[in-house]
Every structure is written in C-alpha cells, then in structure tokens.
Amino acid sequence: MALLHVHNLSKRYEKDKQVLSDINMEVGEGQFVSIIGPSGAGKSTFLRCINRMIDSTEGEIYFDDVNVMSLTKKDLRKHRTKIGMIFQHYNLVSRLTVIENVLHGRFGYKSTLQGVLGLFTEDEKLQAFNLLKKLGMEEHAYKRCDQLSGGQKQRVGIARALIQSPKLLLCDEPIASLDPNASKVIMDHLKTISKELNITCIVNLHQVDVAKKYSDRIIGLNSGKVVYDGGSSELRSDAIHMIYGSEAGELIME
Ligand SMILES: Nc1ncnc2c1ncn2[C@@H]1O[C@H](COP(=O)(O)OP(=O)(O)OP(=O)(O)O)[C@@H](O)[C@H]1O
Numbered sequence: 001m002a003l004l005h006v007h008n009l010s011k012r013y014e015k016d017k018q019v020l021s022d023i024n025m026e027v028g029e030g031q032f033v034s035i036i037g038p039s040g041a042g043k044s045t046f047l048r049c050i051n052r053m054i055d056s057t058e059g060e061i062y063f064d065d066v067n068v069m070s071l072t073k074k075d076l077r078k079h080r081t082k083i084g085m086i087f088q089h090y091n092l093v094s095r096l097t098v099i100e101n102v103l104h105g106r107f108g109y110k111s112t113l114q115g116v117l118g119l120f121t122e123d124e125k126l127q128a129f130n131l132l133k134k135l136g137m138e139e140h141a142y143k144r145c146d147q148l149s150g151g152q153k154q155r156v157g158i159a160r161a162l163i164q165s166p167k168l169l170l171c172d173e174p175i176a177s178l179d180p181n182a183s184k185v186i187m188d189h190l191k192t193i194s195k196e197l198n199i200t201c202i203v204n205l206h207q208v209d210v211a212k213k214y215s216d217r218i219i220g221l222n223s224g225k226v227v228y229d230g231g232s233s234e235l236r237s238d239a240i241h242m243i244y245g246s247e248a249g250e251l252i253m254e
Pocket of ligand 1: 013014019037038039040041042043044045046
C-alpha cells in the first residue's frame with residue numbers, strides 16, 4: 001500500500017489559470033522522488049497541496065490511508081505532524097538558538113500554552129540534541145541561528161523536521177541557496193534519512209544532475225502537467241525536452 005495517493009489533482013489560484021492539471025501518482029514508503037520542471041510549472045503548489053497549506057481545486061489526496069481533503073482543523077494538525085517541511089530559505093527563527101529551533105518541530109504535539117511557554121520534556125531535548133549530532137551540528141546547538149552558514153541552517157531545518165517523527169519529508173528547493181559542497185551535504189543527509197529511517201522524500205529541484213544522482217524516481221512537470229514519471233536512469237534528452245522545452249535538452253544533458 002502506497003503512503004501517498006494523488007488522484008486527478010487540479011489547482012487554480014484564479015478562475016481561468018490552471019496551475020496543476022489532473023495530477024495522478026502513488027508514492028511508496030521510503031521512496032526518494034524528485035520533482036523537476038521549469039519555473040512556474042507548479043512544483044511548490046503541488047507540495048503545498050499535500051500538506052494542505054493550500055486547498056486544491058479538484059481531486060483527492062490520501063496520505064497514510066487518510067483522505068487529506070476531508071480533514072477537520074484538529075485532524076489537519078495531526079496530519080501535519082506526520083509531514084516535515086524543508087524550505088529553500090530554511091524558515092528558522094534567527095534570534096533563537098539552534099536547539100530551540102529544532103524543538104519547534106514538536107509544536108504540533110503540544111497544546112498552545114505548552115508551545116507558547118516552550119515547555120519541552122527532557123526526552124525531547126535529548127532527541128533534539130541527538131538529531132543535531134546525527135547531522136554533524138552538535139557543537140552549534142546553543143548558537144543563535146543567525147550565526148550559521150546556509151548549509152548549517154538547512155541542517156537545522158532537517159533536524160526540526162525529523163523531530164516531528166514524520167513519515168514524509170516535503171523539500172521545496174532545499175539546495176537552491178547553497179553552494180555545491182553544502183548542497184552535497186544536504187542531499188546526502190536527505191538520502192540517508194530516506195533509506196535508514198524509511199522516510200519518504202519528495203524534493204523539488206532545479207538541478208537535473210542532482211535529481212538523477214539521488215532519486216529513485218523523477219517526476220517532470222510542465223505547465224502543471226506530469227510529462228515524465230520514471231526512474232532517474234531512464235531520464236534522457238527526449239524527456240528533458242518535454243519537461244523544459246526544446247532548447248533545454250542539449251544544454252542539460254551535455
Ligand atoms: N498564491 C498564489 N496566487 C496566485 N498565483 C500563484 C500563487 N502561488 C503560485 N502562483 C502561480 O502558480 C504558478 C505555479 O507556481 P509555483 O510556485 O507552484 O511553481 P514552481 O514550479 O514551484 O516555480 P519555481 O520553480 O519558480 O519555484 C505560477 O504561475 C505562479 O505565479
């Protein structure tokens with residue numbers, strides 16, 4: 001049984017502007033899927049529909065056997081605890097420490113009062129520290145986040161997502177602001193997480209070579225439609241043409 005089922009998903013922000021059209025897919029547990037496509041293809045919109053940061057216009061999404069569209073506000077909160085988000089610009093609170101930012105990932109499990117007061121158990125603090133250690137960030141645990149490099153901030157973002165105990169990580173251009181070395185560190189961590197912890201990763205990427213290197217499967221979007229869905233080794237120049245347009249194939253594959 002797949003972890004995520006998407007049936008006939010469509011999204012319009014405005015009446016006659018179709019941003020996603022009839023998207024269908026199933027994604028299994030532990031699968032590492034990259035979504036590629038030109039700017040404006042609908043990659044971020046697709047990720048936001050899955051955790052219902054936005055509502056789709058048509059279609060159905062089932063996650064972990066639950067119909068995501070029909071969730072009440074309370075159940076939506078529970079749904080989101082199972083889905084970690086990784087953002088291009090990290091979305092950390094810069095004046096707080098690394099470990100405080102990681103602990104924010106537990107908010108979905110707390111009452112509003114506990115969250116506001118920052119009441120975390122010793123177990124949660126230990127877990128936060130262990131995650132930072134796993135990501136090579138333990139020596140920075142008590143630094144303010146605005147003292148970190150981009151690659152370090154993204155590792156904090158990953159630790160914050162992991163402390164949620166998610167089944168799925170949605171990563172929206174996680175390496176778009178990073179240099180090649182930091183990008184490799186982040187992609188290596190995401191791949192390890194997916195394989196060792198059996199967490200499904202759906203990663204929006206602009207770098208086709210990175211998608212090919214790390215993914216079990218690549219989905220190509222163009223103008224809101226899936227134009228490629230297959231293994232990363234089968235992604236050849238004809239598929240690149242379909243995804244990015246006729247001029248792009250040679251440029252990207254050379
Ligand atoms: N909140 C919004 N209101 C109206 N239109 C939007 C909104 N968010 C996105 N769009 C439009 O939807 C289309 C798809 O945007 P989206 O951000 O999903 O694409 P993308 O593939 O992630 O692009 P990029 O690679 O540049 O991040 C674009 O035309 C964009 O202008």
